[in-house]
Amino acid sequence: MLQAMISRQATAQLQSLAQWYPVVAVTGPRQSGKTTLVQTCFPGKPYVSLEDPDVRDSALSDPRRFLALYPAGAVLDEVQRVPELFSYLQTVVDRDRVMGAWVLTGSQQLGLRSQISQTLAGRVGLLELLPFTLGELQAAPAGTPATALAQGPLENMLWQGLYPVPLDRGVPANVWLGDYFSTYVERDVRQMTQVRDLQTFRTFVRMCAARTSQVLNLSSLAADCGISSHTAKGWLSMLQASYLVFLLPPHHINFGKQLTKSPKLYFFDTGLAAWLTGIRSADELAISPMRGPLFETWAVAEILKTSLHRRLDAQLFFWRDKIGTEVDLLIDQPQGALTVEFKAGQTVAGDWFKALRKYQALRTPAADASSSHTTPPAPSPLLVYGGQQPMVSDAADILPWQQWPARIGTILQPVTAP
Numbered sequence: 001m002l003q004a005m006i007s008r009q010a011t012a013q014l015q016s017l018a019q020w021y022p023v024v025a026v027t028g029p030r031q032s033g034k035t036t037l038v039q040t041c042f043p044g045k046p047y048v049s050l051e052d053p054d055v056r057d058s059a060l061s062d063p064r065r066f067l068a069l070y071p072a073g074a075v076l077d078e079v080q081r082v083p084e085l086f087s088y089l090q091t092v093v094d095r096d097r098v099m100g101a102w103v104l105t106g107s108q109q110l111g112l113r114s115q116i117s118q119t120l121a122g123r124v125g126l127l128e129l130l131p132f133t134l135g136e137l138q139a140a141p142a143g144t145p146a147t148a149l150a151q152g153p154l155e156n157m158l159w160q161g162l163y164p165v166p167l168d169r170g171v172p173a174n175v176w177l178g179d180y181f182s183t184y185v186e187r188d189v190r191q192m193t194q195v196r197d198l199q200t201f202r203t204f205v206r207m208c209a210a211r212t213s214q215v216l217n218l219s220s221l222a223a224d225c226g227i228s229s230h231t232a233k234g235w236l237s238m239l240q241a242s243y244l245v246f247l248l249p250p251h252h253i254n255f256g257k258q259l260t261k262s263p264k265l266y267f268f269d270t271g272l273a274a275w276l277t278g279i280r281s282a283d284e285l286a287i288s289p290m291r292g293p294l295f296e297t298w299a300v301a302e303i304l305k306t307s308l309h310r311r312l313d314a315q316l317f318f319w320r321d322k323i324g325t326e327v328d329l330l331i332d333q334p335q336g337a338l339t340v341e342f343k344a345g346q347t348v349a350g351d352w353f354k355a356l357r358k359y360q361a362l363r364t365p366a367a368d369a370s371s372s373h374t375t376p377p378a379p380s381p382l383l384v385y386g387g388q389q390p391m392v393s394d395a396a397d398i399l400p401w402q403q404w405p406a407r408i409g410t411i412l413q414p415v416t417a418p
Contacts, residue, residue, distance in 0.1 A: 002168045003036040006140045009309035010129050014041050017125030018100030022093045025079075025104040027112050028129035029243035029268070030188070031180065033164045034105045037129060038075050042103055046074040050081045063088040073101030080106040086119040093123050107188065107242065130243065130305040131269050132162040134298075135405030145170070154344070154386050154401055158294045159282040161271015177275040181205075188242055193234070200225060204235050208245060209267060209276035213293040213300070215320065216247065216265045243268055248300060251317035251330045251337065260320045268301050270294045295344035296328055299384055299401070303329070303408050312412050319359060327355045331411060336363075336378035338411065341396070346387040353395035356381045382407070 010026075014037065017024045026034050039047060048070070050056050059066040059082045067088055079085065089102065104124075106112035116124050132146075134157065140146035145167045149157055160166055160173040163180070185198055185205075195201045204225045211221065222232035239245045247263035267273035274294060279285050285294070300316070307314035315332035319339075329340040339359055343352050363378060381396040384404045391398035399407060 002140075002144060002146060003033055003164045004040055005144065006132065006136055006146055006164075008033065008037050008129070009133065009136060009306060010037065010127055011041060013309070013311050014038070014127055017127060018042070018103070020099065021123060021125035022097065022099055023089070023102045023104060023120055023124040024100060024127065025106070025112060025116060025124050026127050026129055027106050027243075029131070030107045030184065031163055031165050032129050032131050032243070034107075034129050035075075035077055036164070038103050038105060042075060042100075045072075045103065046070055047077065048074050049077040051078045056082055059085055067092055073098065073103075075103045075105070077105045078107065079104040080112045080115065083115050086115045090119045090123070093120070127311065128243075128308045130301075130308060132164060132167075133302055133305050133309070133405060134162065134402075135302070135306065135408065137162070137167075138402075138405060150402070153282065154295070155282040155286045155291070158270045158291070158298055159274050159279065159285045161269040161274070163269060163271065166271075173271055174275060174280050177272055181272065181276070184242065184244075189238065192238055192241065195235075200227060201235060204232065205239065205244070206276045208236070208239065208265060209273040210290075211265055212245075212267045212273045213296040214265060215260055215262050217262065244272070246301075246304065248316060248318050248329075251319045260322075264318055266297050266300055268305070270298045270301075273297060292344045295386060295401070296342040299340075299342045299404060300329055302405060303331070303412070306405070306408050307412055310412065314412055321358075325355050325358050327359050333379060333411075338379040338382065340382045340384060342384050344386045346385070348383075348385060348387070348391065348393075348398060352383060352385075353393065356383070356396055 014024065014026065018041075026038060028034050048055060050059060063085055067085070076085070093102065104112070116126070134150055137146040137150040140150070149160060149167065161177070163176070165171060166173045166176050185202060189195050189198070189201065204227065207221055207224055218232055218236070219229050222229045225232065236245070240247070245265060245267050248266060249263050250260050274285055274290065277290055279288055279290060285291055303314065304316060307316070317330040317332070318326065318328055319330055320326040327339050328342050331338040331340070339356055341352060341356055360378070360381065382399055383396040384399045384401055386401055388400050390400055390403065
C-alpha cells in the first residue's frame with residue numbers, strides 16, 4: 001500500500017502526543033490518510049470503525065459494554081458519529097490514566113472538537129491531518145507514483161491534487177474527485193446541517209472554487225448563488241469545518257495606508273478546486289485562466305498543511321493596499337515578516353517584483369539622521385515561480401516551485417527554549 005510507504009510529517013507529533021495524553025484525536029477531511037497514519041503509528045491497537053452500522057448500534061445501545069471490549073484502548077474511527085461515547089470515555093480515561101490508550105479520528109472538525117471541549121478537555125492531544133504535501137511526495141521511495149507526480153510537470157500536480165487515493169489506487173483523478181464531492185454532499189453535509197437545496201449548495205461550492213486565492217466578498221458570492229449573506233456565511237463555515245477551504249487573514253501592520261480587511265479564500269486541495277471549476281485534464285489546466293490562482297492555492301496550502309502537521313502554528317497572512325497592490329504571503333517571524341510572491345509562469349518578468357518592492361519600501365522608511373535607532377533588516381523576500389532554475393535578483397530570491405517545500409522546512413522552525 002503506497003500510503004503506508006510515504007512518511008507523513010505528522011508522525012512524530014502523533015507519537016509525542018500519545019506519550020503526553022491518554023487520548024489522541026486526529027481530525028482532517030475524509031480520505032486524507034488518517035486511518036493509515038494511526039494504524040501505522042499504533043499497529044497493536046484494535047481498529048473500530050463507527051461508520052459501520054452494526055458497530056455504531058452497539059456503541060449507542062450499550063456504551064459501557066462497548067468500551068469494555070477494549071480494556072487496553074483502541075482506535076475509534078469517525079468517532080463523531082457516536083457523540084454519546086465521549087462522556088463514558090471520560091470516565092474510563094480518568095479511571096485508568098494510561099497515556100495514549102485511545103486514538104480518535106474524525107472528518108468533521110466542529111463535531112469532534114465540540115465534543116472534546118465539553119467532555120475531554122485537558123485529556124486529549126489534537127492533531128490535524130490534511131492530504132499529502134508535495135514535500136511528503138518528494139521524500140517517497142523512488143519509482144513510485146508519488147515521486148512521479150512530484151517530479152513531473154506542474155500542471156499534473158495541480159490538476160490531480162494531493163489526496164492519497166488517486167496515487168494509491170491509480171483511480172483517474174477526475175473520476176475519484178467527482179465521486180468524492182458527491183459523497184461529501186450526500187453524507188457529510190447532511191450530517192452537519194440541514195441544507196434543503198443541495199443543488200444550490202453544489203453551486204455555492206463551485207463558485208467558491210472559482211474564487212480560490214481571491215479576496216473574499218461574501219455579499220457578491222451570495223448574490224451569484226441566489227442566497228442570503230447569512231446562508232453563505234454558514235455554508236462557508238461548513239466548508240471550513242470539513243477541511244475543504246481555509247481563509248488567510250490580512251496583515252494588520254499600519255503603513256499609513258488603507259488596507260483590506262477581508263480574508264482570502266483558498267481550497268486545501270488544487271485537484272478538487274480544479275474539478276469543481278470544470279477542468280478535466282492537466283492539458284486543459286495548462287491553458288486555463290485558473291492556472292495562476294491554483295498555483296498560488298497550492299503554494300499557500302503547502303505551508304499551512306506543513307505547519308498543521310508539525311503543530312507549529314505559523315502566523316500566515318497576506319497584504320493588500322487600497323489600490324490593489326498585493327503580497328501573496330507574509331510569514332510573521334521574530335526578525336520581521338517574510339514576504340513571498342507566487343507566480344505560475346516559467347519566465348521571470350520584471351513586474352513580478354512590484355508588490356514586494358512596494359511593501360519593502362513602506363516597511364523600511366528613510367533613515368532619520370537624528371536618531372540612533374535602527375530597524376533590523378527583514379528576511380530577504382522570496383518569489384516562487386513555475387520554472388526550474390533558482391535565481392537571485394535585487395528584489396528577491398527566486399525559487400523554483402519544486403524547491404518550495406524544502407524552503408518551508410527552513411522557514412518553519414520550532415521555537416526552542418533558550
